[in-house]
Amino acid sequence: MESRMIGIGVVGLGHWGPNHVRVFSQCAGARVVVAADLSEARRRHVSQLYRDVAVVADAGDVFTRGDVDAVVIATPARTHFAMARAALEAGKHVLLEKPMCTSLAEARALLALADRTERVLMHGHVFLYNEGIRYLHAGIAAGTFGAVQYAHATRTNLGPIRRDANVVEDLATHEITIFDYLFGGPPNWVSAVGSRLLGTDREDVSFVTLQYGESSLAHAHVSWLNPQKVRTLTIVGTQRMVVWNDMEPLEPVRVFDKGLMEEPYYDSFGEFQLRLRDGDIVIPKLNLQEPLRVQAEAFLRRLTSGERTISEGADGVRLVACLEAIEQSMREEGRRVAVPAEVCL
Ligand SMILES: NC(=O)c1ccc[n+]([C@@H]2O[C@H](COP(=O)([O-])OP(=O)(O)OC[C@H]3O[C@@H](n4cnc5c(N)ncnc54)[C@H](O)[C@@H]3O)[C@@H](O)[C@H]2O)c1
Incomplete structure (x- = not known):
């Protein structure tokens, strides 16, 4: 043009x-x-x-x-x-x-x-244009966090309740596109359960598990019925753990040096409470802009x-394939449903 x-x-x-x-x-x-x-x-x-x-x-x-x-x-x-x-x-x-x-x-x-x-x-x-998510993507691609072992996301609030979609179509669409971006493709299978607690014919709460690559698990909890607005994503890698918190507008990402401490013997409740993980917490400087x-x-x-761009053509088809699989799994009380491999194309 x-x-x-x-x-x-x-x-x-x-x-x-x-x-x-x-x-x-x-x-x-x-x-x-x-x-x-x-x-x-x-x-x-x-x-x-x-x-x-x-x-x-x-x-x-x-x-x-x-x-x-x-x-x-x-x-x-x-x-x-x-x-x-x-x-x-x-x-x-x-x-x-x-x-x-x-x-x-x-x-x-x-x-x-x-x-x-x-x-x-x-x-x-x-959300693929969100600086925090881009930081996670770059870190995973560069191996900064080690191999990704699992990811966990929460996206909750008290409403707003959509009349034209359930909570998965409304909220989990974001998690699915973020996972797709971070893991580099669609999941092998999904398993999801949902509830209709607000008396409509659509799920307003859902717990969705997805499996990527060889063995990485990802999980998303999405809800319109929660007292807190939460938008977090935790990535646990073999070297480091990272938490993205979209409700922290100035410092949304924290990187935790991992190092699980060997379980010590303690003699008092105070020592038990003070038992810390090993390593530093880094808050990276991000060039924050409106996504x-x-x-x-x-x-x-x-x-x-x-x-x-990072969101065109088949990227949208993979989201719809995941949504269909999740819907089917919710109808069948959490049965694992395979995502068709050809949506990778
Ligand atoms: N990317 C995001 O973060 C994000 C956030 C919110 C909504 N969305 C998406 O944006 C879309 C709209 O969401 P919304 O919350 O604004 O919904 P909404 O219901 O508030 O607004 C939809 C509007 O479309 C109009 N409309 C419906 N049919 C029409 C037609 N045939 N011709 C012209 N206008 C028509 C309605 O009158 C209404 O004003 C959805 O696909 C939703 O998933 C994305």
């Missing part, structure tokens, strides 16, 4: 879409020209904040505009397939919110369509220079 302003259209102006309008409006080389939502109130909200952005009700009016090069789709997941298909068929590049769609068949069809139309199909896997903005810039670089 030659070096002129890239025209962006944003579809879906609910809780999340306006953030895309904001970050693309701040990016050099891009201009948000139009935004769409079925809701008049949401259109009014965005047009009051961004007076240069046209607002329309019908997403089709975004896809047919000649000044729109790329479309961000931030509508509920069940609409993603039809939306993204229409945008790709209209010749637009697409940044599609997670999960890219609600079935593996749809995900594969979208991927094939993007190939056929030679358009970019990027996924909104925003959504970093993701938007990666999308724009992809369109202008072709630089591949």
Whole structure:
């Protein structure tokens, strides 16, 4: 694409879409020209904040505009397939919110369509653009932590409860994309249980176990019914352990030199309490930036220079394959369900 302003259209102006309008409006080389939502109130909200952005009700009016090069789709997941298909068929590049769609068949069809139309199909896997997660990725790749033995993630809060998805589709999508990025591919199998504690027909709490590579286990606890907002990920390696805490905005990562101490004999409760692990705790300096903005810039670089991103094409298909396997496992009370090997392609 030659070096002129890239025209962006944003579809879906609910809780999340306006953030895309904001970050693309701040990016050099891009201009948000139009935004769409079925809701008049949401259109009014965005047009009051961004007076240069046209607002329309019908997403089709975004896809047919000649000044729109790329479309961000931030509508509920069940609409993603039809939306993204229409945008790709209209010749637009697409940044599609997670999960890219609600079935593996749809995900594969979208991927094939993007190939056929030679358009970019990027996924909104925003945590891969988080500096803390990138630090973990770089450390694992460089062997700084040793071999990864297991990973454990918690993502809980009291709500917000989605009406269009269960807690796995809403929250565990982030953990699955992070694990995929850190372990370098999809799990071999998943096992998950969930509960419907809030009286809806969707799981609001879930415990998901995934197995990667030879023997690395990963576990995610996701919940809409928890008094605390927690977003943590612990990686236990043979050399070091690392904790990422997204609720610590200034110092989100701590690296623990491991060294399990030999169990001493102690004579008092005080000694027992003071028994420490061996080694230092390091807080790395990170270049913290808003992940959504970093993701938007990666999308724009992809369109202008072709630089591949870490969340496009088959990356989204692997997420949908995992979600399908997790759904099946939850229906079968935690049975291990294999993730199809061909989603690695
Ligand atoms: N990456 C993240 O961290 C993150 C965070 C929140 C949401 N999301 C994703 O973003 C998407 C939207 O989530 P949300 O929380 O904003 O949902 P939401 O329900 O708050 O908003 C969705 C909006 O889409 C509009 N809409 C629905 N169908 C439409 C159509 N056919 N044409 C035009 N507008 C339509 C609705 O009117 C609504 O305003 C979901 O896929 C969700 O998973 C991602």
